[in-house]
Amino acid sequence: MADNALGRFLRARREATTPPAGTGRRRTPGLRRGELADRAGISVEYLTRLERGTDRSPSGQVLASLADALAMTADERVHLYRLIKAGSTCAPAPPPPLRPTLLAVLDSLSPAAACVLTPSGDVLACNEAFRAISGMGEERNLVRFTFSPEAKAHYPDWDRIAHDRAAALRAAADLGDHAAAVLAFELSITAGATFTDRYDAAAALPPATGTERWGPALLVFETLHLPGEGEHRVMVYFSQH
Template identity: 75%
Template structure:
């Protein structure tokens, strides 16, 4: 990260955040000790973050700082991108689908179906799936915790639980993309995501129902053989 961008951003937001209650005559903004108290971290650690001597804070620390600074959704995304720019290493590229798997998808059309990575990236789908997905976002978990998701999923709470559980299962198996996405969502979606992710204690269901808009869809999850641990989700209308 060039020029300690993370530290500069945290310091600028701290200095722009009004203390409560405001004290007449004092310098505007939070002191380091005040922000550290709000976030539940030490002043020494906050100092290291602002000076750039520590550039690898945990997702829990960043979420606490984001809440303490009352960051907007856009600012939380920016904070995540600052961390990603400093620590990112390119994850392994998804392996191409076997031609036979693509033929299965072709044969399923016009049934909604997709192929997912462990982290929930849609790497192939039938046109019918694209038509009802409600978004161009290529990751099911990221969309589930986006501002648009609740309007698309009438039973959003249940779907959010399922998507968080699927991501947790993949992250627990040390999937690089799943861990990175969980870190991202802990910042951008906050408690709505972390409360579900942290308590996920069971594997996500492989069959069930989901309501997408006006559609009630039954689904089956089929795990494909191979080292990439891809899975196929097939949806059937209940109407």
């Protein structure tokens, strides 16, 4: 991370945050380090290392606590995550191409909506029916979409769907899926407690079949696990009238 961008951003947000009422005159603007450290539940020494750039690898929990303590907006949380991501030298390997026969199966399932998902929720392929009803737009990860503002408007039963998709991500991360662990780290910062409360509480696998409401549509879904590497799965959504 060039030139300690993370530390500069944290310090700038701290100095721009209004201090508690009744704390008297100050020589510097905003919160003192001790005040922010108390709010975030970390030590002053650790916050100092973060701001000075001597520690550039904080955990997602620490970053989420700092984002909460600084009352960061959704855009600021995304920027905070991007600062961490910019400092990483590890580029994910591109997924192998899907078999043409599998793509043909997706198309043949219309008018049912269908997609191929990785364990972390990346949509590797989908048919036109899925694109038309999913509400995802340009987003290509079903779990990330679930914890976006757009999803809360798209899913009438958002709380249940969010619980199930956080549980699916937790299961994948617990089984060693690197992409799932990286996405959980990202969402712990960008979505905060909305995500982490559900992720940390996940105690069971999500259902492989059931119903979900997407907009006005009530859909029955089935999960089909694909043979071979990658542990990919096909999700098929049928309209229920």
